[in-house]
Amino acid sequence: MTTRDRILNLFRSHEGAFVSGQEISTQLGISRAAVWKQVKGLQQLGFTIEAKHAQGYRLLGNPAYLMAADIERGLKTRIIGRQVVSLEETDSTNIQIKALAEQGALEGAVLVADRQSAGRGRLGRRWESPSGVNLYCSILLKPHIPVQQAPQLTFLSAAAVAETMTRVCQLSACVKWPNDILVNGAKIAGLLNEMNAETEQIHFVILGIGINLNMTAEQLPTPLNYPATSVFLETGQQVDRALFLRTLLEILDHYYTEFLAEGFLPIRRRWERLCAVMNSRVTVDQESTRLSGTVVGLDVDGALRLQCEDGRVERILAGDVRLLSEQ
Ligand code: BT5
Numbered sequence: 122m123t124t125r126d127r128i129l130n131l132f133r134s135h136e137g138a139f140v141s142g143q144e145i146s147t148q149l150g151i152s153r154a155a156v157w158k159q160v161k162g163l164q165q166l167g168f169t170i171e172a173k174h175a176q177g178y179r180l181l182g183n184p185a186y187l188m189a190a191d192i193e194r195g196l197k198t199r200i201i202g203r204q205v206v207s208l209e210e211t212d213s214t215n216i217q218i219k220a221l222a223e224q225g226a227l228e229g230a231v232l233v234a235d236r237q238s239a240g241r242g243r244l245g246r247r248w249e250s251p252s253g254v255n256l257y258c259s260i261l262l263k264p265h266i267p268v269q270q271a272p273q274l275t276f277l278s279a280a281a282v283a284e285t286m287t288r289v290c291q292l293s294a295c296v297k298w299p300n301d302i303l304v305n306g307a308k309i310a311g312l313l314n315e316m317n318a319e320t321e322q323i324h325f326v327i328l329g330i331g332i333n334l335n336m337t338a339e340q341l342p343t344p345l346n347y348p349a350t351s352v353f354l355e356t357g358q359q360v361d362r363a364l365f366l367r368t369l370l371e372i373l374d375h376y377y378t379e380f381l382a383e384g385f386l387p388i389r390r391r392w393e394r395l396c397a398v399m400n401s402r403v404t405v406d407q408e409s410t411r412l413s414g415t416v417v418g419l420d421v422d423g424a425l426r427l428q429c430e431d432g433r434v435e436r437i438l439a440g441d442v443r444l445l446s447e448q
Pocket of ligand 1 (some may be wrong): 212213214215216237239240241242243244246247248249250256257258259300301308309310311312313329330331332333342344345346347349350
């Protein structure tokens with residue numbers, strides 16, 4: 122924990138009451154001048170801290186964006202969230218966590234940003250990432266599994282996001298192959314998982330997760346290749362971003378621990394239960410072809426199993442899936 126986080130914890134344990142400079146200095150083992158410097162730094166980050174002669178300092182308000190300490194407070198996980206980094210702005214959380222991974226960050230490191238200037242979707246697409254409203258985060262994992270099984274983690278994160286939606290927002294979310302989470306037929310979250318591996322060995326996997334929480338209709342991107350929504354647009358309620366993220370990290374931690382112990386099967390079952398198009402007739406647009414058939418499940422490598430009109434089961438490795446009724 123950094124000195125800054127320790128001061129914040131101290132302020133918070135005083136619940137808005139003054140803490141003397143002397144007490145902070147003694148508890149943290151730093152000089153009074155260093156305390157003052159830290160307070161200045163926190164004020165520059167957007168914390169409202171009152172300084173009063175002979176009484177000390179008190180915390181009156183937090184910045185609008187998520188701080189690592191807000192996420193870590195009360196977080197009950199074993200692996201995910203061992204290290205939490207929060208940035209006010211970045212290009213893409215996936216790019217930045219990759220840099221952390223290359224510097225040796227631990228498995229379970231989490232990087233969150235309030236805003237992304239170059240948020241990424243699949244195939245070079247853009248992920249709209251305005252400040253103050255949504256969640257943009259990346260999680261570093263180092264599973265000892267064969268390279269071909271890495272795509273299974275996409276389904277793990279999709280199931281975890283859908284479960285968090287239900288638990289925190291009472292919204293019934295479903296998953297759309299391969300990387301979308303939908304509410305009432307519109308995309309509320311997207312996943313971009315990336316892997317760094319050599320032929321047979323995974324160095325690390327990055328789970329990139331973007332979730333529309335408090336985004337307004339004016340902030341939705343245009344044009345869209347699929348309808349989009351946010352929790353706020355669905356419920357009219359603002360979501361506490363720290364609470365949502367903490368719950369998501371705890372569910373991810375549970376699913377990931379289960380995945381390491383029991384393999385893909387429990388995840389696959391969860392995902393299939395949440396799959397909006399399971400047993401439905403769909404079309405799948407691939408680069409130059411369109412297939413149609415009934416979705417019958419997921420394969421161990423994450424391929425979508427599609428039963429075509431002639432009875433044969435095709436394995437879909439890439440493509441855009443749409444319900445026949447949506448066309
Ligand atoms: C995705 O791509 O759905 C993956 C999105 C992953 C974003 C997270 S945020 C944290 C981490 N860091 C990153 O840089 N990325 C990850 P795809 O299926 O290709 O969908 C992209 C398409 O969705 C775009 O072409 C738009 O049409 C639409 N879109 C863009 N922003 C959106 C938003 N905020 N909500 C809903 N749809 C959006």
